[in-house]
Amino acid sequence: MQYLIQLLISGLAIGAIYGLIAMGFAVIYKSTGLVNFAQGEMTMITAYIAWTISTTVSGNVFVVAVGAILAAVLLGLIIERLVMRPMLGEPVFATVMVTIGLAVILRSAINFIWDAYPHGLDIGMGRGIVHLGGIGVRAGQIAVIATLLLLLAAIWAFFRYSKVGVAMRAVAADDRTALLMGISATRVHALAWAASSVIAGIGGVFFALSYDLSPAMFQLGLKAFPATILGGLDAVLGSGVGGLLIGITENLAGGYIGSGMKEVAGFAMIIIVLMIRPFGIFGERDIERV
Amino acid sequence: ADPGITDSEILIGDVEPLTGPPALLGVAASIGHKIAIAEANAAGGINGRKIKYVLEDDGYVTARTIQGVKKVIDVDKVFAMLGISGSGQSIAVMPVLEKSGIPTVIDVAPVKFLWEPPRKNVFVVGQSYEEGIIHLVNFLADKNPGKKWGLITQDDDYGITVRDGFDSVVKAKKLNVVYSGNYKKGQQDFSSDMLQLKDSGAEVFLAGGIIAENIAMTKELEKLNIKPVTGIFWPGRIEPVLKLMGPAGDRIYAVDYVEPFAGTAGKAFLEKAKPLVSEAEFKGINRYTMTGYAAARVLIAAIERCGKQPTWACTISELEKTKNVETGVMAPISFGPGVRFSNQKLQIMQADAATLSFKPVE
Amino acid sequence: MPTTIPHPTPQRAPVAVPQRQGLLEFRNIRIVYDNAIEAIRDVSIAVPEGRIVALLGSNGAGKSTLLKAMSGILYTEEGVIENGSIRFRNDEVHRLAPDELVRRGIVQVPEGRRVFAALTIDENLQMGGYTRTSAEARERRDKVFALFPRLYERRDQIAGYMSGGEQQMLAIGRALMTDPVLLALDEPSLGLAPLIIDRIYEVIARLRDELKMTVLLVEQNAQRALDIADYGYILETGRVVLDGTAARLTANEDVQEFYLGVSSTGRKSLRDVKHYKRRKRWLS
């Protein structure tokens, strides 16, 4: 029993990180209709910046947190302005490809600016081990689960009720008509990129806290994207849940079948779910009328 | 004459992963080559010719390794080759190397395939992965008789080699293996694996990860509140690892055939290197720098022995005649007729968390 | 005919731009798609304040292109205004961003309705009021609901599943949410049942008469359009070939034959049309 609980908790903890990054994917998709192939890399950059702040400015949690969030916002805005905005109105495939080019640049930037060695992020907390009923958990792992849940609630309300949230959905659905309504697509996109960068960046920082930084960290994107699909591409909420599900499934498979089967189990679960719900667990069916 | 030689210069080529995560080993190895070359050039070069080093990046992608090797051979027309990327990559370029006949000293990834059967022009400095593991497991088994064992390996050729070495000792010493895991390359979260390890009650653990994996595993064990006797393999034996493992990494064992940086030989090497490389490069030094340095020294010495007009044939035969060449970073190196593998002596080291260094134990 | 309605000079002689007073004016506009397709060649059109101007013309004549140019979204389709200008209240506006145009009061109901399919009716309307404060938007929304009670009944329904007529009402309602000075409608009767068309035209007339709104109306249904319009233009292959007051156009023989389906002998049954018309061109 304890074995199972332990598996579930660590599954939730890594799943929450997948979930945060997956939400990053979904936020951009929901408001621009694009898949951002550089999501994992953006996450990684934010985490590295957080590390730099912690080693050069201050290791204080708040300093690092505020610094990382500002950095993530800036990163999102810069990318939107310099890279994505010029592609407005161009074919989707070309635009997605641009994010792939961006991913190449960001990935190389890590070794260029920093180095290929692993680094630990130390902000004075989060790395400590808490014992809950005999089960050891790192404080950061509890924090990331809580953060995910909080963000899920906030984002759900945002898309449901705020004018800007609805505008994001409108722009994604039909940006030309949104323009006709006086909605500035560029502003909406900038907001989406910034938000996505922050949400995923938070995931990245938590990852660094529990698992250290390394230039291979961008591969988290490859875990989170399936989570987005599982939850439903256009469902920000679903993506968070999708991440948790993948984390749990992988850990259960790893704990009961064997480590080599982790990834396969995650994918098998996704395929089965999609066969039952072709638009993901929370995704909405395309509206098709002829 | 053979390519790569002018009146004033002699070219040596290399292809390494210089970008992406494996840059950790590729860059370090190339720095080792650079140190040896700078050292030789500072001493006047090879019989008056300065050595020029041509380095290509393959990003750890096999196709690009082949491309890179062809480039340095065909376009840059180098005289000899050093290094050459990871194990899968060097295996794949073997036909190219053999066909071209260029003198080559491999130092990064010593795997059996590279010297069995021996190829005329390809020499390997180091020790095989299997032997390394066998040495480590034997040591741990002798030290911890009758204990329960756990092992985890990566799901690639590197992992298989580790596993093979391990299995041979298990058979010979009839070890009691209670956990045997196999993780996907690139895996970052080891919570379920380590939980299984804990559940199995293993007391001695061979962590077959490379770098980040071993760190993640030890930290996970710390969380689970157990501390088995742990052994790691040389690719992961780099000092920053200890810092990240923290107290959990204290006293883990490692095996290697190059000297630890904490020892006198290691310190001397760093002293020597310091003026020869840039500051950034100096930071990139790790054990692969030593293997690269040793291989370059052997190659340079062989070319040197060929005198004024070195040729491929001469270089190859001189390489073959390498006997007990001292490099200061590992045991003396020797090859021989039909022997293309230097078979370095191994030593066991132990981590010291206080000084963040590995110290020899035997 | 009221004197406020201008009489543009014939298009063939664009020598001197004559004195015109229109709320919105296209002046010698030339539009090219994709660097290759010249969709509009030298067109001048004036839309006087508080009037309905109808824009007629066969398929591919360039009517929608003109509207897209007006609302600043031409660039999304690789279209470029190569020449001429668009003026609104005597300001050049053809270089403004779409949202700025909306703020100034120009809004277009796009061809084929283009409601936000995944949004509810209420959310669609909310998007129409995007440039307004929420108090203004609420007020506008009540007006729209009063105009189209049907939308009120269905306000929480997903727009994508509504029938064509309902979507058209929504599209117009959404445009009205921006509180426009000038409303451009691209084929508002497209696909609508006769009763609904009646209702929509009633609404259009009321917009002009009660709210003093200016309307630019693109229509295929020439009869309907000329019935309520004050002035009309006929566009063929990118040029204005005829223009005049609605009454004058209705009386024109060619217009009768090609746009209204009446010939000198009165209205003929379509069954009796014996051969295809080789489309007559005013200009070749």
Added chain:
Amino acid sequence: MTALLTVENLSKRFGGLQAVADVSLRVAPGEICSVIGPNGAGKTTLFNMISGVLRPSGGRISFDGIDLSTISPWKFAAVGIGRTFQNLALFKHGTVVENILTGRHTHLRSTVLDAVWFYGRTRKEEIAARQRVEHIIEFLEIEHIRDAVVGTLSYGQQKRVELARALACEPKLLLLDEMVSGMNQEETEDIARFVLDIRDELGITVVMIEHEMRIVMDISDRIHVLNFGRKIAEGTPGEIRRDPAVAEAYLGSQRADAMAKAGA
């Protein structure tokens, strides 16, 4: 005479919405028949079921003696049902010619292996198909846009391409969903002429959904009226003009009066 198309008690539900309820109708071979009704009455849904786009929730459709529920949706074209779409369903990255050629799909036979080699059978077949397509293009007067990418055409031009593509299928029954919407008088007349011609010369039976009363009243042999998914009337144009239920639900009484007078 036996009917070409028989629809019996057809229904379609979307969740809680009964889009088509218990509709029955018969279309005789060679007939031109119209379906009219208010927006949202279920006309397009009816077409969708007849053409295999949607599966009925209840009822039966038989066509040319075949029960359509027994065959797969993609075989509907082969048995002879062709259609156009209300909201345009073209292959918008293809040229006009390619779109129309796609309509010939069921009439072509070449297999993969033929196609890979191309020369011989496939080439002969392609040339023949191309020839037909060129005739259709000429017929509909769309030569000037023959090689244009469909996505860049104006709405009305695209409608013509749809018609051309449906004709290329050589159906026995042609379903036209609001063909003349977005067309002006002159173009409407052409389409009317055209529908009469294909019926008379090619023997194609036509069912059309239209809101344009002139074409409905002038050229239909029979009219079916739907409202809220149900059939509320059926008859000749003359009968429909005078039907009070139709006037109430669809035409508006004023117009109905005017039309009744004009037609009488």
Added chain:
Amino acid sequence: MRTGDYKQSYGELVALIDSPPVWLWSAVLLLALIAAPHLLNSYALSFLMIILITVTGALGLNILTGYTGLISLGHVGFLVTGAYAYAVLVSKYHMPPSVGFLGAGVVPALASLIVGAPSLRLKGLYLAITTLAFSFIINTVILEMRWLTNGARGIQVQRPEIFGISFDGDAAFTYLCLGIAGLTLFATLNIRRSRIGRAFVAIRDNDTAARVMGINLHAYKLFAFITSAFITGIAGALYGIYLSFVSVEGFPFLLSIEALAILIVGGLGSALGAVLGTILIVLLPEATRIVFSLFSAQMDATFTTGAQELKSMLYGLVIILFLRFQPRGLVGAWHDIRRTWVHWPLRY
């Protein structure tokens, strides 16, 4: 002044190459390709080989993603399956290489039936994720089936000898790649202009309408998968031979992305685009390297350890800039050039 060509017969309308200039330069290109192996050094030749092999693979992906619109994020799965099928048949069971190539096509084609099955229900990126899953799962399967595949150890592969002709030398092997790439291009172009290709494209653009035209969606989607996997598998075998060593690691996930990049940069849905895109993507690193070497002295001095990273950043940047200015890919650029050429000096 040429203002366009006019066709004299319907036959010309369906011709693959419809104008004399195109004939001419196609022939010149072919001759150049035939001469190349004797003129180029082995480094340059290795680019030619890689281009030809990649063209084959890209054309395979183009059928699925370019024509049929089914996005595959896991095409490397078919590549690796083909390579293993060849390696196992030829190196392990000593079958003739011709059988090996057949296997390299057939085995992935069979696998594609399983991967393709979800395509009957899933769309867009939802389907893409199942192909991604496939490529990861197939790696696990290969690693697990040690008795057949040697697991992670990989399999050595020799250059083949087919029907008595040895393809051992670089030049000879290049001809083999050229032959296969040429055949693939020919077959793809032919499929595209037949009813089969039109059905693929119809499914991509509007599947409902395609079905109403009588196209069996299930059959054609699976069919696109099968053809695509067959071709990609053959490319995989060639790639394995080129690497001389088939292992899971030699086929990283990156290749799937790179293949998509090729199609997009070339111009999605066009065989010519696949060819041009391959050339660009394969040669781009070399181009950046050359540009880089112009400044290498300063660069190396300034960034002793980061110079290589700078190079790959440049690579990413070039891709972004290229798409910024040519979003419809090389084919788009090509059409623009041709139009200007044909209509010059008139603009419309």
